[in-house]
Amino acid sequence: MVRFGVLGAGRIGKVHAHSLADSGRASVAYVADAMPEAARALADGVGAKVASVEEVIAARDVDAILIATPTDTHADLIEQAARAGKAILCEKPVSLSVERIEKCLPVVEQAGVPLMIGFHRRYDPNYSVLEKRIRNGEIGDVEIVTIACRDPSAPPVSYIERSGGLYRDMMIHDFDMARFLLGEEPVVVHALGGNLVDPAIGKAGDIDTAAVHMQTASGKIAVITNSRRATYGHDQRIEVHGSKGLLRAGNVHLTTVEKADESGWTEDKIPFSFIERYEQAYRIEINAFLTFLEKGEKPTASGYDGLMAQKLAEAATESLKTGQAVKVK
Amino acid sequence: MVRFGVLGAGRIGKVHAHSLADSGRASVAYVADAMPEAARALADGVGAKVASVEEVIAARDVDAILIATPTDTHADLIEQAARAGKAILCEKPVSLSVERIEKCLPVVEQAGVPLMIGFHRRYDPNYSVLEKRIRNGEIGDVEIVTIACRDPSAPPVSYIERSGGLYRDMMIHDFDMARFLLGEEPVVVHALGGNLVDPAIGKAGDIDTAAVHMQTASGKIAVITNSRRATYGHDQRIEVHGSKGLLRAGNVHLTTVEKADESGWTEDKIPFSFIERYEQAYRIEINAFLTFLEKGEKPTASGYDGLMAQKLAEAATESLKTGQAVKVK
Amino acid sequence: MVRFGVLGAGRIGKVHAHSLADSGRASVAYVADAMPEAARALADGVGAKVASVEEVIAARDVDAILIATPTDTHADLIEQAARAGKAILCEKPVSLSVERIEKCLPVVEQAGVPLMIGFHRRYDPNYSVLEKRIRNGEIGDVEIVTIACRDPSAPPVSYIERSGGLYRDMMIHDFDMARFLLGEEPVVVHALGGNLVDPAIGKAGDIDTAAVHMQTASGKIAVITNSRRATYGHDQRIEVHGSKGLLRAGNVHLTTVEKADESGWTEDKIPFSFIERYEQAYRIEINAFLTFLEKGEKPTASGYDGLMAQKLAEAATESLKTGQAVKVK
Amino acid sequence: MVRFGVLGAGRIGKVHAHSLADSGRASVAYVADAMPEAARALADGVGAKVASVEEVIAARDVDAILIATPTDTHADLIEQAARAGKAILCEKPVSLSVERIEKCLPVVEQAGVPLMIGFHRRYDPNYSVLEKRIRNGEIGDVEIVTIACRDPSAPPVSYIERSGGLYRDMMIHDFDMARFLLGEEPVVVHALGGNLVDPAIGKAGDIDTAAVHMQTASGKIAVITNSRRATYGHDQRIEVHGSKGLLRAGNVHLTTVEKADESGWTEDKIPFSFIERYEQAYRIEINAFLTFLEKGEKPTASGYDGLMAQKLAEAATESLKTGQAVKVK
Structure with a gap:
């Protein structure tokens, strides 16, 4: 059972968190969102705790981070999660800026953590x-x-x-x-x-x-x-x-x-x-x-x-x- | 060029007469119909003469008879045409009565003329x-x-x-x-x-x-x-x-x-x-x-x-x- | 949460038991099957206990019975479950004999329990x-x-x-x-x-x-x-x-x-x-x-x-x- | 009945000539083609005479010219036919050169003859x-x-x-x-x-x-x-x-x-x-x-x-x- 921290409790964060909870192969340990009620509602729905983004990334009982926050935060969060040694599933896009992506990916590579981008199609x-x-x-x-x-x-x-x-x-x-x-x-x-x-x-x-x-x-x-x-x-x-x-x-x-x-x-x-x-x-x-x-x-x-x-x-x-x-x- | 006598100038008689005239392989020599104007209109359209049913069947310059008259006349007309030695294309059905058909077909067989039934499908x-x-x-x-x-x-x-x-x-x-x-x-x-x-x-x-x-x-x-x-x-x-x-x-x-x-x-x-x-x-x-x-x-x-x-x-x-x-x- | 007893651990019993377990609205408490290994495997898969048919029907912690046994047992099991006051979902058919069904249904009616037949289409x-x-x-x-x-x-x-x-x-x-x-x-x-x-x-x-x-x-x-x-x-x-x-x-x-x-x-x-x-x-x-x-x-x-x-x-x-x-x- | 001169007895010339002959609204008076046998075969098929391109365009008993010759002749033939006062149906394209088309169209306009281009789709x-x-x-x-x-x-x-x-x-x-x-x-x-x-x-x-x-x-x-x-x-x-x-x-x-x-x-x-x-x-x-x-x-x-x-x-x-x-x- 892979333990997930879910960042972002919006429309797509919810879909993914429930898929994780229903998969029988993973659990959602934490949910973080800028809007506390959204985080709370989703956390309750999937049996998780609410925490801050930093806490989730740092948590010992989290193996993987699901990033479903607004686009402009993706690259930073990927880097933080990578440095914390977590596996990462990030919603597309990594960043609207090619330059920013080109700086971000080497951080992941150096950390040696798995990264997958959410091109769902x-x-x-x-x-x-x-x-x-x-x-x-x-x-x-x-x-x-x-x-x-x-x-x-x-x-x-x-x-x-x-x-x-x-x-x-x-x-x-x-x-x-x-x-x-x-x-x-x-x-x-x-x-x-x-x-x-x-x-x-x-x-x-x-x-x-x-x-x-x-x-x-x-x-x-x-x-x-x-x-x-x-x-x-x-x-x-x-x-x-x-x-x-x-x-x-x-x-x-x-x-x-x-x-x-x-x-x-x-x-x-x-x-x-x-x-x-x-x-x-x-x-x-x-x-x-x-x-x-x-x-x-x-x-x-x-x-x-x-x-x-x-x-x-x-x-x-x-x-x-x-x-x-x-x-x- | 096979020369046809067309009996019946109704909806289906018209369709067939024009197909014959356009085929390049046949001509319509005569058209007969109980309604003289209908016969006239169709005859004019395909370059044919108007005649009575009996005249058409008897005509020397007719090789084949197309029967498109009301159903209850089909069997009689098939027999007359067969006896006159004409090839026959008859709209379905030969007759509403199986008994009548069973009397009609031997007449055709005896005459040795070709007969086809118009099951267009x-x-x-x-x-x-x-x-x-x-x-x-x-x-x-x-x-x-x-x-x-x-x-x-x-x-x-x-x-x-x-x-x-x-x-x-x-x-x-x-x-x-x-x-x-x-x-x-x-x-x-x-x-x-x-x-x-x-x-x-x-x-x-x-x-x-x-x-x-x-x-x-x-x-x-x-x-x-x-x-x-x-x-x-x-x-x-x-x-x-x-x-x-x-x-x-x-x-x-x-x-x-x-x-x-x-x-x-x-x-x-x-x-x-x-x-x-x-x-x-x-x-x-x-x-x-x-x-x-x-x-x-x-x-x-x-x-x-x-x-x-x-x-x-x-x-x-x-x-x-x-x-x-x-x-x- | 409706608590189910599942009778029959064959192909369709499995499908239904898992649907119940995944529904979030019901639990499978017991599984019974003539073949103990089949019952065991399914019970393990859905977090249930294995018991005999009689035990399942009698169990206090069972609200509803799912009948997915061979056809010739359906009518008897419906009657037993009805008499035990359980709600019933029975795979089609109730019986191959119309006569038998006509005896069975009044038992259900008298017991006043809910009965649904599995016409899945x-x-x-x-x-x-x-x-x-x-x-x-x-x-x-x-x-x-x-x-x-x-x-x-x-x-x-x-x-x-x-x-x-x-x-x-x-x-x-x-x-x-x-x-x-x-x-x-x-x-x-x-x-x-x-x-x-x-x-x-x-x-x-x-x-x-x-x-x-x-x-x-x-x-x-x-x-x-x-x-x-x-x-x-x-x-x-x-x-x-x-x-x-x-x-x-x-x-x-x-x-x-x-x-x-x-x-x-x-x-x-x-x-x-x-x-x-x-x-x-x-x-x-x-x-x-x-x-x-x-x-x-x-x-x-x-x-x-x-x-x-x-x-x-x-x-x-x-x-x-x-x-x-x-x-x- | 519009009388046509057909220029070009190739694949598309044939299709058009036969459509004209079958239309009941037009006749093909002449066929011209660089290959005499092709012209002859098509002319025979539609009841026309064989003539040279110049003869066809000049013919008194021709009302309209169908141009189905190789592309590089189209613009010249359109101009000749226009000057001869004939209606024109020309296969696409008028010319591979935009410049050439821009010279050709005014000639047609000045002649006041009808021109249609064969964009069949x-x-x-x-x-x-x-x-x-x-x-x-x-x-x-x-x-x-x-x-x-x-x-x-x-x-x-x-x-x-x-x-x-x-x-x-x-x-x-x-x-x-x-x-x-x-x-x-x-x-x-x-x-x-x-x-x-x-x-x-x-x-x-x-x-x-x-x-x-x-x-x-x-x-x-x-x-x-x-x-x-x-x-x-x-x-x-x-x-x-x-x-x-x-x-x-x-x-x-x-x-x-x-x-x-x-x-x-x-x-x-x-x-x-x-x-x-x-x-x-x-x-x-x-x-x-x-x-x-x-x-x-x-x-x-x-x-x-x-x-x-x-x-x-x-x-x-x-x-x-x-x-x-x-x-x-």
Whole structure:
């Protein structure tokens, strides 16, 4: 039983803490959060104590730290936890700044502690099967990866202002997925972005509609489109064209129920909440981290993966500013 | 160029006459219809002359007779055409009475003229591929055939009164399709029927909602459901379960266009008119008849097929009356 | 926390016992099974003690009995548990004999204890949504219910010999589902059955391929087909045709991954195991029972439902024997 | 009856000439082709005479010229036909050079003759319905257009060498479709291209795998991917994301037949030939041109559309060369 300290009792902290408590392989010893009531409520729910962040990291009866605090604290907390010798599961991203990540990762390496980044989509059963079938050679060489990701609605402008922008906040998952499926690093990135959904987002200096395409040194291409608006739910589709065929993973519908009437044949809706859409993925992610700790298997998403996705987000952000393609080192 | 005399200038007579005229392999020499204007209009459209039924059948410059007159005239006209030495394409059914068909077919046989029955669904590209793939052994031995057929709306009661009842008028196509796909003759039939759509149909002595299941001597099963009402169009689906897998032919949608919005993901409608649904089938049927005449290839639907489908319809009708299963000889 | 005694530590007993233990709303106090090692293993897994059936039923610290023993013990155990004042969740069927069920249910009623029958499919999220949407009037009046259910492979002949036959053992779920969706009782049943899958099943006096159709007093129709063989998995499809449209619940595929290559466009497989197919349904069923106990809400599947499904199975069995339609009282 | 002179008796010339002859609204008076036997065969098939290009354009009994000759002759022939006062239907593109098109169109305008460009996809029933539903406001404002187009296999290198490159030869259709659906002109274009399919294509100076994304002045985005290889057929999919929902037009499968077996659930193939895929579109295109001539309705694809698509192809070609985004005037 791995004993966890959970930092952050917000939406995703709760999901993970409960997954840990239900896993039968781990326990939550402590919960810390800037809002004491949130920490208390979650701690009660999973049989943990409330403590300060520092206490949790220092606690002798804590083997691993789950970081689910606001983004700008991630890198510092990773370093503190690493120095305290704890295993770390950190929500994406390590930092909005590539520079900061590049300083953080060596601290982890020096400490020799396990680190996994919470790119939950890699654990979605559909996407992980997609990746496995690609790696098994079912479609030969990967040639074009196409990712469509649309959120039902935009987050509050107050959130957007601190988010690092759409590429770092939202498309970051698609950058990671593109790398995951391409099996190679993109070396050139060009980004388009528009403000079509809400003028307030534009005033906050961000975009809400975006396309990025990227290419690897060997010529493979990834194409990503994002929107902060989709009347039909949390749209998540991936398609991979290869030399021997095509594989794709479509949306997960709420049920298999279909209706036929005067307006046509209608499939059920897709989830509107990403928590609902990726419920299984989050649970599998937690178990993957536990297996990583127990058996030392390399995690599917490492600190390096966190760094590389951030580099692509940074390149896209620069491309949008300059209007030109950006080379990724 | 085979020269045709067309008897009947109604909806289906028109479809066939134009297919003949457009085929490049046949011409329409004469059109006959009880309503002179209908005959005139169609004759003008296909470059034919108007004549009486007797004149058409007797005409020296007619090689083949297309019978698309009301059902109760079919058997008489087949016999007259056969005696005149003409090839015959007759709309289903030969007669509502099995007894009458059994008298009619020997006349054709004695005359030695080609006869094909217009079971157009056998020529639908989806169903003919379905049948070919079954015969190629793709799903091993056929075990269960399931047919769902629903009309958008009921015909006028005046039509229903002369129709011979739902089993003979509507399910007749499904009986033929079941035989086509089973590759064996059903030997026992049980029928259910209800009057759920329109009380006027019940008053006319007919049903509008029906199920029939049948079994062959070797144990293969066919299940058919019919309704005279479907708000979503002319619903036509067939499924064949075999020892090595399942094959099915779904509905044909108007376009491939799909829409996603708050209510779900909606595929386009299916046709509401059987003429529209089976447009290709009718054209292919005509060409199959021409190929039959030119090359002597046995037609996909013979007079015998017409007889056997009618026997099943008669058995179903009897089963509904008695409530009991009926053996088919 | 409701305290359970679990009778039967076989496949389904295990699934339910773990659902109870994981529910957070119940505990498993005792496990009984004719095979001591099976009881021990399950008891250890859920933190329970091992005891005899009699001890479990008598135990003061047991509020509810879960019956997952062989079918021929169900009715006796229900009566014993009822007399001991325990709430009861019993796997289907109450008994293979309608007569026996008719004696058993009054015992439960007299004891005034809650009884729920394990028709798990009613709790499948797809089917429960299907039923709710029907009841909400989305398709108007129900007219035709079509159920296709095929198992990947037949159980051992030793099992079949004690199963009561396909209608009682396999189609029983479809009889229940037909009643659930029709919202009315079928009053006439006609059955077809064949031995196409394995001659050994025929020698054991059973069939492996079957169709039943039924009609309610108001004329609504239900059509069911079953096979003990499906190379493509545990095929489970339901379709309901109504006066205002059609609703259907298709198969659940393992993932959303599709592949396109020379052979066409291939969706992922469906589960081959019913435990895997109905994993969610089993968990929801357990929670529905707990809610029933906590809030007194009438269970979705009552003892009466168990009785009526069995009557339909018995009618089908008789129909197969006589070849004739059977009236259900 | 509009009398046509057909220039070019190759694959597409044949398709169009037969559509004209079968339309009942036009006749083919002359056929010209550099290869006399090709001209003769086609002329015989449609009841036309063989003549030289000059004779056809000059012929008094010719009202309209269909240009289906090699690309590098189009602009010259358009000018000659315009000066001769003939209506013109010209296969895309007007010219591989934007400059040449800009000289050609004023000649047509001055002559006051009707000109339509053969962007056949606009007439595909699926795409034309897609566009109509967008224009009807079903999905609100268009935000992201995504087009995937993949050919089953690459044309011969000899063809590729004279093709003007993938963007001008293959993606030209997608540029036109993007403009058709966006309803606005893209003002910035960035292109990626790789040589993944056949090294010989790279040696010939071309690419075989490509992505282009573009943006309009108002911020709308179009994303296009192309490949010269698709093992699964002529892949053609379009998707339009709007402020109120999403519309997409998928592939057309050969039949509706699906198979389920051990490997999953497989839909039928899609066509491998674009002639087969767009059979209906070509026929509708011809009829649209005839309606244009008869009623003066503005054609769906004008000379201006030909020019603008070519500008986008030229911008993409330049972007690939420089690696940078290109502004379109």
